[in-house]
Amino acid sequence: MTVDVQPGPLAIDGAEPVRTDPWPTYDKGDVFIEEEDLEAALDAVRARLYFRYDHRPHAETRTGRLERELCAFFAAPHALTCASGTAAITLALLALDLPPGSLVACPAFTFAATPSAILLAGHRPLLVECDDDLHLDVADLRRRLTPEVRAVVVVHMRGFASDMPAICAVAREHGIPVVEDAVPALGARLGGRPLGTFGDAGAFSTQSDKSLNTGEGGFLLTRDPAVHARAIVYSGAYEGRMARHFDGPPPAVDDLAYPIFGLRMDEIRAALASALLRRLPERLAAHHRNYDDVAARLADVPGIALRRPVADHAYLGEALVFRLPGAGAEATAWTAAALRAEGIDARARRPRRHQRPRLLELAVPVPRPGSRARRAPRHRRAARRVGRHPAVGQPHRTRPRPRGDGGAEGGRGGTLVMxxxxxxxxxxxxxxxxxxxxxxxxxxxxxxxxxxxxxxxxxxxxxxxxxxxxxxxxxxxxxxxxxxxxxxxxxxxxxxxxxxxxxxxxxxxxxxxxxxxxxxxxxxxxxxxxxxxxxxxxxxxxxxxxxxxxxxxxxxxxxxxxxxxxxxxxxxxxxxxxxxxxxxxxxxxxxxxxxxxxxxxxxxxxxxxxxxxxxxxxxxxxxxxxxxxxxxxxxxxxxxxxxxxxxxxxxxxxxxxxxxxxxxxxxxxxxxxxxxxxxxxxxxxxxxxxxxxxxxxxxxxxxxxxxxxxxxxxxxxxxxxxxxxxxxxxxxxxx
CATH class of the missing domain: 3.40.50.300 (P-loop containing nucleotide triphosphate hydrolases)
Known part of the structure; x- marks a missing residue:
């Protein structure tokens, strides 16, 4: 791709910005919610049954149905909904029955919730270095795995997959379990397989900036029925309620031997998540489409080094992260400020130990149906190409919204390819x-x-x-x-x-x-x-x-x-x-x-x-x-x-x-x-x-x-x- 990089007036210097409409990020309201999602949540409110462990059988509750749907979507044997992504990581670590105070390895580039969850579970975080592309450094992990380290928490930070086959292989060599913090990557895949299904357990969030937005919430996936059962008890299944989650006899887990922490999901959030899950592939496709288009336009811009995935398409596409090789901290911070002046949400990041050039991060949102992005004049600098990209700020919907016995035409805010x-x-x-x-x-x-x-x-x-x-x-x-x-x-x-x-x-x-x-x-x-x-x-x-x-x-x-x-x-x-x-x-x-x-x-x-x-x-x-x-x-x-x-x-x-x-x-x-x-x-x-x-x-x-x-x-x-x-x-x- 030939990129025309020409100097020109910038908004930070007083010129007209590329965008004047607010950048459609989660904190300004979810743009992917539709009437059917609202109706699902309202139906749950009208039902007046908000607690998952009421008189109904597990399969008839909204949380129970959501868990079955999650199992089908992720091809996982067991799913447990809970209060948050942090709760899901904590429940996974608790359910693994590690010795109290164990060292648990996790990447140094992560959100504070990851080490916080390790501490909540009664263990100690051990930070592992990341490589130039911010993936957990497998070689450094291998060096740090001493007998004191009893588990690994892998984070798919900013929606980019870690090298799960390599990490799981190292963990197997040392006989320790792997928990996937897939909170930032709900729906992303590695080699066609969903993240969160490689390790012994996978933790997800449905907080407001995630692929499924219920405001707060999360869920846990696992292949191990005993891990599932212990997590259920820890989440708050008291007085025999753990058995409701199993069609047959439950695992031999004493539900009176563990504390309960009240980390359950309620029925209203489950109803909303269930409705959104049906359209999750559409949202994921929009993320990928928009990210790929933006990344392609920036790939050949001098002075920008895009974050590289561990494999083709092994990312969610929700965040664009790139380095400015050779730029110092001041220049990096100025670039982020210049982008914000153009109406593009951007922020500078500090990588590990200040040894690398600083990073820039931009959200690549799934935009509001029907909105349009205004293009910038061609003479603007290449840094502004993100702002004038047509996929940022408008949708490319592939699902026909009209219902009933209609024809093939339909959709809002873009051309449908049927x-x-x-x-x-x-x-x-x-x-x-x-x-x-x-x-x-x-x-x-x-x-x-x-x-x-x-x-x-x-x-x-x-x-x-x-x-x-x-x-x-x-x-x-x-x-x-x-x-x-x-x-x-x-x-x-x-x-x-x-x-x-x-x-x-x-x-x-x-x-x-x-x-x-x-x-x-x-x-x-x-x-x-x-x-x-x-x-x-x-x-x-x-x-x-x-x-x-x-x-x-x-x-x-x-x-x-x-x-x-x-x-x-x-x-x-x-x-x-x-x-x-x-x-x-x-x-x-x-x-x-x-x-x-x-x-x-x-x-x-x-x-x-x-x-x-x-x-x-x-x-x-x-x-x-x-x-x-x-x-x-x-x-x-x-x-x-x-x-x-x-x-x-x-x-x-x-x-x-x-x-x-x-x-x-x-x-x-x-x-x-x-x-x-x-x-x-x-x-x-x-x-x-x-x-x-x-x-x-x-x-x-x-x-x-x-x-x-x-x-x-x-x-x-x-x-x-x-x-x-x-x-x-x-x-x-x-x-």
Missing amino acids: VRVLYVTGWCRSGTTLLGNLLGECDGVVHVGELRYLWTNGILGRGTNTLCGCGLDVASCPLWKGVVARVAGDDPQWHAERAVRLQQAALRTRHTGRRLAEARGARAAHPAVAALAALYAAIAEESGARLIVDTGKFPAEAAALCGAPGVDARVLHVVRDPRATAESWRRAKEYIPAMGAARSTAYWTGFNLASERVARAFPRRSLRLRYEDFTADPRGSLARVMAHAGLDGEPPADADGRADLGVNHTVTGNPDRLRRGPVRIREDDAWTRTQPAPARLVATALALPLLARYRYPLVPSAAGPPDRTSRDEEKEGAA
Whole structure:
């Protein structure tokens, strides 16, 4: 980047400042709070139940729900809400049961709360040096770890990740636990993994300048149930209330053997935090976007050395820290004062022992929706580039705020870049794999198959098939390798485990109603929705596609997408005669086992009823297509689907239903997804001749209420013998 650095009049010398509007920092009021967040807090006030340990079961309290949501968001087994970030660090140290008065190492560059928490827990802080980029110096840590040191508290100061793999390795060598002070870095990641999940415990804050703002508050994450139980007791779970936090028997922790310190979170703050957590990915993306833009503009400015992360994107993006190499204390302080005169909040910092050049720190806020930053004249000095950067002082929202059955346009204060998704619902063996592959032949379209199985099959290898439609293993396919790298960084296994937990918690058919309520704005969205949206965004970026076709068939996913941030969702509900699907399921297909008629039809009924709920909620986004109509008129049906999805051009099949299939990148689906070359789309009606009478009777009885709705006769007519002459070029429509 070429940077034009020209001297010019400065506000500190009496010139007009770059900014006259107040810098949107936390102390002037949170700019990311929306009506739904306020309503969540007000609902808690109206409920008049403010104490977490009242008559309700733990799972029905707002604090209990928030803790479950935090576990899902961070892929952590245990979470405990508490009164503050300082309280969270203290509870972690107390729960580790260290000998009283132990030395606890922590970085010298930190906020006073870190050593204060160590003192609160009854221990002594041992300061460890930091490197030039203000990360904990691993070499100095190793030098200082004597037998007296019983734990390490790592601080991700100003939202920048410390080198957690290296620090944890050193701690393991000495057999001591690691507590992550992730208070300044809520939501930041290292290698795709959230900070606060590397050590034995992670402490977070929801104080007013944090990614989740409840004024005061915090929470603790841990993998160890005993640490969790002791922290619960210390926080104030008296007289047996600790057991409420566990679904089964609690750990063998005597809750009468520990003092209680009244460090609990209340229900009102929990309600507000829970609402904000649903939109946390949006806020984090805004932080990253704004920080990256500012940092790029300053990267080549002479005399400025930006703080370097330990890995790509391993920072929150809330604070911009840089050194002025060669500048003394007076020059550094003057530069901070000059920036403040321009309307930019900045302050000078003193690094370790005064041995390094002094530092400058600027907040890079998530700005108020709808605000605009006024640009400075081009002749101003490079130091003022921060102030005229358009991302500082205005938002770049990616989540469409309008609710209901609207289209793709919307958002405030910036251009929305939407990912268009055609999501196919219905029941399996209904021709959806073939339909998706045909749509994948259109320009700018990628068919991903049943995307939800990317993690179980492709990354964890737990499914029935690990092949991509291109013939390579999903983990080896260039497209999916790129997608996984974008969303999971260098820890895909951990991310895959989290994704599967989110799917099980929020994206099964039974969850359709809840996801619809979120999509319509009646409740805040589950973290699984943001994770799903991020995956589609990564696919669009990696493939360059303007439409993603997902034949996953789970109505809850379709419902989630209708309200997902940055997603323009279209839903295609495909229906096939339940007797036909039952007969298809009677026969195993390579890696797909067989299923009985009763079970198949029960699924058919449930999936189709749930799909109808989505269509009723979002009629303009929804289209229904019968398999029988598709196979009778493939070209006309494809034209309808393409129009619904916003695609132009000719349908990828001729009037006789002939088409040519190329390579696809389906994650899983019908084994026929691996087929390439010429196909002919014709109805597979052999089931009318081969289905046993008892199976047909069971399927008819179970599906009876829906048969007439989908225009299926009570007694299907038998088909004639198959046309053997055209069988070689025929492609069955069943998926």
